Amino acid sequence: MLKGKIAKLAVSDVRFPTSLEQHGSDAMHANPDYSAAYVVIETDDGLKGYGITFTVGRGTEIVVCAVEALSTLVIGKTLEDIVSNFSGFYRCLTSDSQMRWIGPEKGVIQLASAAILNAIWDMWARAEGKDPKQLIRCIDFRYITDALTEQEALSELISIEEEMLKEGYPAYTTSCAWLGYSDQQLTQLCSTALTEGWTKFKVKVGADLQDDIRRCSLIRKMIGPENSLMIDANQRWDVAEAISYVTKLAEFRPLWIEEPTCPDDILGHAAISKALAPLGIGVATGEQCHNRVMFKQFLQASALQFVQIDSCRVGSVNENLAIMLMAAKFRVPVCPHAGGVGLCELVQHLILFDYISVSASLENRMCEYVDHLHEHFKSPTVIRNAHYMPPKDPGFSSEMFDESVQKHQFPHGEVWRSILEKNGS
Numbered sequence: 112m113l114k115g116k117i118a119k120l121a122v123s124d125v126r127f128p129t130s131l132e133q134h135g136s137d138a139m140h141a142n143p144d145y146s147a148a149y150v151v152i153e154t155d156d157g158l159k160g161y162g163i164t165f166t167v168g169r170g171t172e173i174v175v176c177a178v179e180a181l182s183t184l185v186i187g188k189t190l191e192d193i194v195s196n197f198s199g200f201y202r203c204l205t206s207d208s209q210m211r212w213i214g215p216e217k218g219v220i221q222l223a224s225a226a227i228l229n230a231i232w233d234m235w236a237r238a239e240g241k242d243p244k245q246l247i248r249c250i251d252f253r254y255i256t257d258a259l260t261e262q263e264a265l266s267e268l269i270s271i272e273e274e275m276l277k278e279g280y281p282a283y284t285t286s287c288a289w290l291g292y293s294d295q296q297l298t299q300l301c302s303t304a305l306t307e308g309w310t311k312f313k314v315k316v317g318a319d320l321q322d323d324i325r326r327c328s329l330i331r332k333m334i335g336p337e338n339s340l341m342i343d344a345n346q347r348w349d350v351a352e353a354i355s356y357v358t359k360l361a362e363f364r365p366l367w368i369e370e371p372t373c374p375d376d377i378l379g380h381a382a383i384s385k386a387l388a389p390l391g392i393g394v395a396t397g398e399q400c401h402n403r404v405m406f407k408q409f410l411q412a413s414a415l416q417f418v419q420i421d422s423c424r425v426g427s428v429n430e431n432l433a434i435m436l437m438a439a440k441f442r443v444p445v446c447p448h449a450g451g452v453g454l455c456e457l458v459q460h461l462i463l464f465d466y467i468s469v470s471a472s473l474e475n476r477m478c479e480y481v482d483h484l485h486e487h488f489k490s491p492t493v494i495r496n497a498h499y500m501p502p503k504d505p506g507f508s509s510e511m512f513d514e515s516v517q518k519h520q521f522p523h524g525e526v527w528r529s530i531l532e533k534n535g536s
């Protein structure tokens with residue numbers, strides 16, 4: 112199954128006009144059109160893999176170009192070549208001696224690497240059956256059976272897996288309180304979410320303090336004192352401004368302030384963390400953190416209290432494994448960023464891995480959920496009682512329906528043709 116050569120790589124610019132209804136809007140991205148560079152790879156013996164990276168509209172064509180430029184490093188390789196030395200392949204893709212100049216490991220080229228690597232992980236996961244016994248068989252139990260037997264190890268794995276299969280992984284919702292939503296919309300969405308069993312809510316803030324006070328007070332009243340509230344400024348403030356602004360929102364008891372300032376300012380985040388700690392407010396960031404090196408420094412500098420990995424921003428599973436393991440070492444919980452298009456589908460695999468194989472803890476941990484665009488995926492996320500239910504289909508849950516891809520291709524798919532015609536362009 113791993114012997115076929117990767118013979119084709121196709122990439123599409125797929126966009127959804129979410130800005131028409133202000134879905135996804137925040138203090139810095141007033142009108143996002145949730146989009147993806149969508150990659151399909153295929154071997155000469157017919158195995159396929161699907162990968163995406165997430166964008167918010169204009170500029171997706173640049174990511175598509177970068178994927179095309181990187182494709183020469185993938186075409187002709189067998190899956191076996193790649194996975195038998197996956198870190199070597201990762202380095203070859205991210206450190207090509209000419210292309211690394213336009214990174215390295217950051218920005219568009221990193222998004223493009225993520226899309227390709229996500230497709231490879233999807234292909235690999237489809238090629239291999241998943242069975243906990245297989246994992247346990249990799250361990251040499253000689254001389255340790257008085258402490259841990261093969262049977263005990265298997266039961267441990269199976270019981271964690273069973274717990275997840277029964278209860279699922281805890282999620283929070285961002286769907287109620289995008290910045291562009293009216294108070295009426297916010298109230299209605301929040302009351303529906305409460306009846307559906309949601310207990311953790313994220314609110315967009317940062318454009319106008321008085322508006323934020325009103326919106327946070329509205330949500331806190333509706334959800335009561337016990338449920339969790341998180342706030343997200345999407346990089347709107349300078350450091351001192353962030354501290355004073357969030358202090359004014361402290362009465363609503365947010366668990367965290369997300370992306371308070373420039374995502375590259377590690378020491379700035381450290382200063383904000385220090386100032387807000389006495390108020391019981393942590394700092395969360397990561398959705399626009401370029402790579403594992405930056406995460407390392409955020410952790411070393413105690414600049415964040417919640418690590419928000421993203422399945423499409425950094426180099427796929429390979430780089431996220433490093434980030435999750437570093438977070439575990441520094442004892443900082445991982446609470447992934449999701450939403451967008453396909454981010455929930457992909458990141459659920461990573462957070463389940465984090466729980467089952469790395470952290471084994473749910474304390475202060477939850478995964479973001481946003482209720483948009485799941486209908487375009489062949490294996491959409493399943494949410495039950497505000498928990499992600501473990502995906503069952505083999506692969507990375509990243510395959511989209513052909514019809515969705517075709518209709519939403521930019522600019523020639525039928526959805527965009529009609530929008531562009533209406534706008535007279």
Ligand SMILES: C[C@H](O)[C@@H](O)[C@@H](O)[C@H](O)C(=O)O
Nearest residue numbers: 135136137140143285343450
């Ligand atoms: C433009 C996007 O919707 C962002 O606002 C979104 O990813 C957000 O930061 C989030 O945390 O969900």
Ligand SMILES: [Mg+2]
Nearest residue numbers: 343369370398
């Ligand atoms: Mg955010």
